[in-house]
Amino acid sequence: MLGNHLPENEKVNLKKVHDSCQANPATYVDEDILRKLNDNINHKQAGIHMLCMSVKAGLQKANGDLDIGVIRSKIDTVLDDKSKVEGFVSKCAVKKESPQKTAVLLWLCFVLNDIPYFHKL
Numbered sequence: 001m002l003g004n005h006l007p008e009n010e011k012v013n014l015k016k017v018h019d020s021c022q023a024n025p026a027t028y029v030d031e032d033i034l035r036k037l038n039d040n041i042n043h044k045q046a047g048i049h050m051l052c053m054s055v056k057a058g059l060q061k062a063n064g065d066l067d068i069g070v071i072r073s074k075i076d077t078v079l080d081d082k083s084k085v086e087g088f089v090s091k092c093a094v095k096k097e098s099p100q101k102t103a104v105l106l107w108l109c110f111v112l113n114d115i116p117y118f119h120k121l
Contacts, residue, residue, distance in 0.1 A: 004078050006116045014057065014119040021052035037108050047100025053119075054103040064099025066106070074117045088115055 006014075021027045029049040033040045040046045054060035058070040071093045076085045092109035096102040110118050 004080055004114060004116050006078050006118075010074075010077065010117070011119075014053075014117075017053055017056040018119040020056060021049055024052070027052040037104065037111070041101070041104050041108065044100075047098070047104050050103035050107050051100045054106060059106060060099060060103060064102065066093050066095060066102065068093055071106075075115055078115060078117045088113060 022029075022031075027049050029043075029045040033043055033046050034049070037046060037050075051060065051064065055062060057074075058067060059074065060066055068089065072085060072089050075088050075092075076082065079085055079088070088109075092106055092113070092115070094102070094105065096105055107118055109115070
């Protein structure tokens with residue numbers, strides 16, 4: 001990583017969001033599935049969990065729509081190179097065929113592009 005980092009308050013918030021989604025049987029998913037999210041992008045329960053994460057973190061609205069302003073703000077918070085923020089917003093904040101798929105691919109895009117706005121398992 002290029003010095004990008006997740007501030008402590010965001011780490012705490014994302015852990016709370018993750019724990020909250022895991023505590024609800026409707027949004028719980030086996031963490032091994034999350035650790036291998038790249039192999040599980042079509043896993044139904046992973047999608048339900050990641051949408052829970054996205055909504056509670058403010059990245060998606062309750063109806064599943066992306067909140068581009070919040071996504072931009074979160075990416076800006078963790079990237080040292082501010083010139084890359086808009087490119088990553090365009091690359092990662094892409095509406096897919098369902099809110100769940102949108103959520104999975106949004107978080108996966110963060111992971112794959114070293115955007116450290118995610119809860120490390």
